[in-house]
Amino acid sequence: MWWRTLTSSGIADEFGSLMDVRLSHEQSALRDAATQVVDRLGPRAVGQLADDERGTKLEAAVDAAGWRELRTDAGGAPLATGVEAAIIAEELARGLGDVPFLGPTLAADLRRRAGAPPATALETVVLAPGLASLATEVDGGLAIDAQGSATALLLVPVDGGHALAAVDAKPSAVQVDLTRSVAALDPAATGETLPGQTRVLTDDDVTAWTALGLALTTAELVGTMRGAVDLGCEYAKERRQYGSPIGSFQAVQHLLADAFVAMEGSRSVALHAAWAVDALAPDDALAGAAMAKAYSSRAARMVCETVIQVHGGIGNTWECLAHVHLRRALLSADVLGGAGANLDRVLAHAGIGGERGLR
C-alpha cells in the first residue's frame, strides 16, 4: 500500500494510553475462566436444577476462584473494578449459574465502603419491598441471592449518613428465579449494627454502590440474553417443519436477529456502566448505569419472550430452559429497578423529570 495505517504497536509507540474499550488480556482470561466453570457445572436442563451434587461442585468452584471477593478492600480500593465483577456476573447469567454472586458481591462492596472487615461467611444484602433500593428497615425487606447466606446487610441511619446493620437471612421456598433465591425476612427480627465499621456511609457511597448494583444486574441481563439467544438458535437449527429447519424461515430468522441485535446494543451500554462504577463521579456513574439498566431490562424481556416463541409449544412447558432464562431476567431487572425506575433516573439526571418523578 502507498498509504500507511496505524497498527496496534504503532499506536502504543505514538500515543501511549488511549481510549480503548476492549477487554484487556487479563479481563479476557477472567472471562474464559468463568465460561469454563459455568459451562462445566451449570445446569444444562431443567432437571439438573435439582442435582445437588452438581450444585455443590459449582458452589465449590466459585468459592475457590474467589470471585465473590472482587469488591473487598485491597489497600483503600476494591480488589477489582466493576468491569471484572461484571464479567463474572455476565458469564454466570449466560450459563444459568445457580450460585450466589450478585448478593455477596454487593455486600462486600458495602463492607468495604463502611471500612468494615470482610465477611467470614457468605452474606448478602436486603432490598426494600419491590427490590428497587437498598433496605433501610427490616420489615418487608427481601434478601436477594440468599442461598447459603447466614446474614444480610441493610442501612440504618446515623449522624451524618448511614451505617450497616446485619440481619439473619433464610431463603423462602417459593422462588421466581429458579437459579437464585430471595428470602423474606422475619418482621420481628431486628438488624444488629455491624461491628468494626470505621466510616459513616454518605449518600454518595449509596449512589456509587447503587451504580455498581445496576452495572452488575445489567451485565447479568446481557448474559441472560446471550444464553437465551444461543438456546433459541440451537432449537431453530434442529426443529423441522414443512421438511426444513424452522431456522431457515425468514419469520423465525428475523425474530432471532432482532433478539441478537438487542443483546449487542445492551452489551455496549453494559460495558460502559461497568467501567463507570469506579471511573466516574457517583452521580455520573449512576446516570450511566441507569441508562444501561433501562435499555437492557427492556431488551432482555423481549429477547426471552422471543426465545419462548421460537420454541413453540415446548417453550411454554416447564421442562424447556427458555422460561428459566426469562425468570432470571425478571429478577435481574427488578433488582435496583428495571426499565421504568431507571428511565426516571435518567430523566432526573437530565433535569427533565417531574417534580415527584413521573407518575
Added chain:
Amino acid sequence: MDFGDAPDEAAFRTRLRAWLQDNNPRLPASSTSDDYWAGAAAWHQSLYDAGFFAMSWPTEIGGQALPTVYEVILDDELAAAGAPPRPSLGYLVQGILEHGSEDIQRRFLPGIVNGRERWCQGFSEPDAGSDLASLRTRAEPDGDDYVITGHKVWTSYSDVADWCLVLARTDTDVPKHKGLSAFVVSMHQPGIEQRPLRMINGITTEFGEVLFDGARVPAANMIGAPGDGWRLAMTVVSHEREPGELGYVARYRKVVNQLADRVRDDRAAFDDEQVRDLGWAMIEAEMLRLHVCRRLSDRLDGISHGPEGSVDKLLMTSVEQAVGHAALAVGGAGHDGGDDTWLNVYLYSRAQSVMGGTSQIQRNLVATRILGLPTS
C-alpha cells in the same frame, strides 16, 4: 478497558471545542430542509481545513492518521456544540481503500476527503432494490472507454455530485453477481440526466435519480477488474451500515439535546408520555455512542469488512426512529403552520429502515451470517 480520554485525546477535545465556538455554521437540523444541504459542502471544507475531519484515515489521502477513537470524540463535540454532523463519506473511502488501485486511490480519494469533489453512488435501480445484483445498467467497451446506459434511483446528492460510483453489468453470460463492474463516472457530461426526487418531508436536494444514455467513462476509471463490482459494492454497503463511518451519533444527539432543552425550559407544558418518549430517545442515542466506541476500539488492531455492519444498521435504525418519535412527541407536528422542523425530522427517520439495505435484508444477514441459521 477504558472509556476515558487519554491526555492527547483530552487536548484534542479542548481544541475542537474552542474551534466549534467560532465556526459552527448553525445549519438547520440535518436532512430537514434544503438550507441544510445548501450549506453542507462549505461545512465539510471548513471542518476539513481546520483538521477536524478524516481523523483516522491515512495522511496520504488527506486524513490525520489518528486512532479510530478520535472519531468518537469528534462526534461527541459536534453534538454538544449543536453543530452539523461530519460528512457521511466513510463507506466510499473504505470501499476505494479496499478495492481501488493505487492510481484510482491517488486520483480520487484526496478530493472526496477534502470536500472539493462531491460524489454520489449509483447502485439501486427501479427494478433492482434489495435484489441489487439483478441490476440492468450496462457498461460496454468502446475503445479506451466504456459506454454506460441505464437508470439509477435513490441516488443521494446526485444534484451536486461531480462523480458517480456506478455499478454496471459488463458481462451478461455469467451468474448475476459475477458480471458487475464498478466505475468512477464524471457527472459533467452530456449522456447524463439528473432528476431530483422529493422526499416525504418535502426536501428536494438530497435525493435523485440519474439516467445514463451513452455516458462515457475511461476504462482506467474502473475500480478493480471486470467482474469485481459486487465485491466492491458489498464492502461499500457494509460500511454504509456503520454509524461509526457515517457520524450519525452526532446527528441524533444534537436533536435529542435540542428537544431536552425545550422540555427543560417549560416542563409543565409536556405530559409524562411525551417526556418518556424523549427519555427513550436519549437512552437509545447514548447506546449508539457507546456502541460506536466499542466498534471503533475493535478496529484498533485493523479493520474488518464483516457482517457486523448489519447489527449496527439495525441498532442505528432503532435509534433514528426513536429520535424521530421523540421529535414528533416533544416538537409537535406543527398543525398551526409554524415550525415544521420536528415533523421533518420524524418523517426523514422513516427512510433509515430502507436506505443502505432494508431492515429485512439486515435481519437476513444477521440470521445467516452471524447466527448461522440455515438459508432456505
